[in-house]
Amino acid sequence: MDMKTLRSALLMLVAVPCVALAGEPSAAPASQKAAKADEAECHHPTPPQAATPKEGWTLTRGEPLQGAPAVKLADMLAKPQAHDGKTVRVEGQVRKACERKGCWMELAASQDAKSPGVRVTFKDYGFFVPVDSAGAAARVEGVVKVAELSEARAKHYESEGAIVPRGNDGKPREVQLVATGVELRR
DSSP states (O other): OOHHHHHHHHHHHHHHHHHHHHOOOTTOOHHHHHHHHHHHHTOSOOOOOOOOOOSSOEEEEESOOOOOOBOOHHHHHHSGGGTTTOEEEEEEEEEEEOTTTOOEEEEESSSOTTSOEEEEEEGGGOOOOOTTOTTOEEEEEEEEEEEEOOHHHHHHHHHTTOOOOBOTTSOBEEEEEEEEEEEEEO
16 A cells, blocks of 8 residues: 555544534534533543343452452441542442443442442543443442532433432532442342
8 A cells, every 4th residue: 555545544534533523513402512511521432331241140340359448338438538548348239320321330338319328430431330230239449539529510420310419508529439340249
């Protein structure tokens, strides 16, 4: 292949997707633009997912669990500041998972919507969980983070089915766990 043909082929490989991505209609309704902005907030592409195994399965995502110190989920949620910035292993039930891409899940001691929970995200968005993970038992290792969310981020999570706790001042705050590894069991 000569240099001119190679250059043309490379240009087409780059230009065609860029033109296709830039072709958003300018007359789109505000609600569609807001939905696209919410999706952009996720900062990640749709992951390739293997089929979800049937009952009795164990699914591992991310790194294998390394044996981080085990902390009871209830203890971590009762005194999150004591664990902030530390790597821990917790167990609980998946109450909710991102319904769009599986980019987060809520881990709680029970499926009760009013009980406290922890939002689990995945280190560097390097892996995701199946979107139908709710109800699975989970063992997770990662770094605890106590975070105040922006109103836009809170609304984004709520649009995906999340329960976002708010402080007495009305600001969205939550305990998060940035996971390096996850095991799910049904």
